[in-house]
Amino acid sequence: MNSQHSHRIILASTSPRRQELISSLRIPYEIIPSHADEDTLEDWTPREIVEGLALRKAEAVHRTCLTQTEPSIIVGSDTIVLLDNQVLGKPKDEQDAYVMLSSLQGKTHEVYTGVACIDVLTGRTLIRHRVTAVTMKSLSHRKIQAYVNSGEPFDKAGSYAIQGLGATLIDSIQGCYFNVVGLPLSLLTDMLSEFGVDVL
């Protein structure tokens, strides 16, 4: 085994975007989808939501790996959009996606992503988050409806995907792009490094 990659990475996620992003790190990994519930309390701050849910996803997978003897790091992650102190998750339906995009257009919002890493053998846990500011262009009703009709908003926090057709809706961002897509690679590699796993 390469000493750089002394641990296998276990991504606790069903998100195809996160799977694609982690594969770009070129380290050995496997996917174990986490089916943790995503309920949160009313008084949680955005940071508490994304860090709490990232940890819950990683812990749910950790419970299934307790007998494992191979050194591994479990990675859980959660993304929300915050506009004027209001949390926007995934849209429930087309109407919900339309309303979210109408409120986001022409304004700057924040995307929070939490990342939790658990060392399977020792239980050592690190939890962090990143924030990226995203400014959306002013959009006509026709454009918003056309984007909703594309089907892309579903399954995406805030009802858009910056990595897809949604790129055409964005004016600018400040901060990590990968944080918006759902897995801040620069933060994650810093965290992995603290476990002795160096990507480069």
Ligand SMILES: Cc1cn([C@H]2C[C@H](O)[C@@H](COP(=O)(O)OP(=O)(O)OP(=O)(O)O)O2)c(=O)[nH]c1=O
């Ligand atoms: C803002 C934005 C979000 N998203 C996605 C990333 C996440 O998959 C999703 C937020 O939902 P999450 O609940 O964070 O993740 P998930 O349910 O898709 O996957 P899992 O919990 O199994 O890891 O929104 C984009 O793909 N592009 C974007 O531009």
